[in-house]
Amino acid sequence: MANSFPAASFLQRFTAAVAACVIAAGLAVVPPAPALAHGPDSVPDLAERLLDAVVNISTAQTVTARRSVPLPQVPEGSPFQEFFDEFFNRENQNGDQPRRVQSLGSGFVIDGTKGIIVTNNHVIEGADEVTVNFNDGSKLPAEVLGSDSKTDLAVLKVEPDTPLPDVSFGDSEVLRVGDWVMAIGNPFGLGGTVTTGIVSARNRDINSGPYDNYIQTDASINRGNSGGPLFNQDGEVIGINTAIISPSGGSIGIGFAIPSQTAMRVIDQLRQFGETRRGWLGVRIQEVTDEIAESLGMKSAEGALVAGVTEGGPAAAAGLEPGDVILRFDGRSVPEMRDLPRMVADTTIGKQVEVIVLRKGTEVTVMVELGRLEEANLDEAVGTEGEKKQAEPERDTVLGMELSELTDELRKEHNINEDVKGVLVAKVEPGSSAEEKRVQAGDVIVEVAQEPVSSPADVVKQVDRLKQYDRKSALLLLANGRGELRFVPVRVEE
Structure with missing residues (x-):
């Protein structure tokens, strides 16, 4: 009878024999490749450390809602006419009754000693009262130090009896697609909720404002998560959850967070001044498409095309012209049109900035002293005399x-x-x-x-x-x- 033994035993003997032959031949044995990491096995220690610094934001607002119920058309003399007249007259008398509207969002403490809290502008916008609810069940009224609708950020202040647990910002610029992240927030009013996922994409433009540069993540973000933090694996805030794409209103794995590098400068200005102070170049720009690049003799579509220059603005004073393509700003390349507004806004007001433009096929360097962006900074027409009348136009x-x-x-x-x-x-x-x-x-x-x-x-x-x-x-x-x-x-x- 033939000898029999388990398949595993045979495989082990065969492997050992091959290894012995390799060693005998003087060759190195290559170890097997390590298994690919599948993300963190668990995050309880990290979550426990961060939960107390994440807060719920509740707001209350008084609104006047006018009821507008049309009067049904009934035949004259109908027995229902008197009933409807009495009912709708009473409704109209009570139509402008004020009512309280409440909403919930999320936020996080960045300075526990001074009671400084960050959230989204849309969470507190228009609110008469803002209350911060902490993880231990305590509550404190909050003052709005400042808000910015363009980046959807707001800074609140509370007066704690003792220092609050807080968190710090990390560097969102070092994030890579595929990095693991963790979100903590207040979805659907349920209180502190932890979800994990990865960075799905970076530099997303969702057409929500002039400075769009969002981190996209599949960590579950729902209604009520707005203003909550997005953490990296070191427990640093690298994003502020602000928007989702969803046909149902719930998470489908497409959420967006404001990068920490964008948020930190705005938050510092809101704390210091109660408003943002952004750089202003004074140009209207448009995208450099492949066709425009070809027509200008450019090898590739890049930069921002100057479509107009504001009279009296920094660009006009420096000599920038319509038709210039801005290729570099303050030592940084301008890959796309949408990158330039963010670069300008983040630059210190009054700074002398080197701007390299392509003008009629030649690169030209222009020095521009940045002004301050105001809401009233709009392009203005330059008045000149009209042309003379011609009887037979060409x-x-x-x-x-x-x-x-x-x-x-x-x-x-x-x-x-x-x-x-x-x-x-x-x-x-x-x-x-x-x-x-x-x-x-x-x-x-x-x-x-x-x-x-x-x-x-x-x-x-x-x-x-x-x-x-x-x-x-x-x-x-x-x-x-x-x-x-x-x-x-x-x-x-x-």
């Missing part, structure tokens, strides 16, 4: 557009301000590239390929020149009737 057709000189009569017809200079788009051919780019009658062509134009012949000349250089599109600087500028690449058709 006309021409190019790139699917019928063009005309800009006369006084045409200004009135299309409601174009006197300070707008250029060539009028009188008509756009259906199906043309110009129509695809939403060029419309009444627009004014100010520049073609960054060269000013004042007549239809100038536009035709510039387009012909682009064709000689085999450019696929012509970059038009367009103005609307109010003088607001935008760049539009229109395909050059043979």
Whole structure:
């Protein structure tokens, strides 16, 4: 009978024999690769240490809600008419009764000695009363030191009898996609709740404001988590939970947190001044698309295209011009348009900043002294004299557009301000590239390929020149009737 033994025993003997042969041959034995980590097995110690620093924020607000119930139409003389008249007259008399509205959110203590707490602006916005509820069941009224709607942050202050447990900020810039994170908050009013997940993405733009730069996470975040902290594995706050994407209102694994590097500067200013003080460059910018990059002779689409310069602003004083592409700001590259506003806002007011721009194919360095961003800092038109009336305006057709000189009569017809200079788009051919780019009658062509134009012949000349250089599109600087500028690449058709 043949000898029999378990398969495991055979495998062990075979492995040992192979190893012996390898050693005998003088070769090194390569150890097996370590198993990949599957995240933390458990986080009770970390959660226990942090829970007391996370708080619930409850707010109360008095609102007036007018009841608007329409009076049913009943036939004249109906036995129901008297009943309805009496009922609805009584409802209308009590229609403007004030009522109290309450809401819940989350927050966390960053200075236990001074009682400083951070939360979201939308948690406390419009509130008459703000109360902080602590993990041990105690409550304290809170004062709002300051808030910022653009980053959705608010700073509160309470007066504790003894120092509160607090937490510190970490560096969100070192986060990597896949890093483990932990959220603590007040979902659906349930009190301190701990969830874990990973960093799903960074630098997310969800179109909530000019400084979007969110951390995306799949750690469960629900209603009531707003304002709560997102921790790294060292127990440092690297994000402030602020938004979710969900068709049902509950977590589907797509939550967003404000990075700590964005939040810390805003929080410091709110503590110190009660408001934010951001840098201001004084330009209107737009995205550099692939078509715009090609029309400017750029190798890749990067930077921020200056569409307009505010009169009297820092950029105007430094000599920045519409058509410049800002490539570097204060020693940092500008990968996309949306990166520039955040860079400018985070820069100290009054600082002399080096700005490198691409101007007509050449890199130019400009020194700009940043101003302070105010709500009233809006682009202003530059007043100039109007053009003289011409009886027979020059006309021409190019790139699917019928063009005309800009006369006084045409200004009135299309409601174009006197300070707008250029060539009028009188008509756009259906199906043309110009129509695809939403060029419309009444627009004014100010520049073609960054060269000013004042007549239809100038536009035709510039387009012909682009064709000689085999450019696929012509970059038009367009103005609307109010003088607001935008760049539009229109395909050059043979």
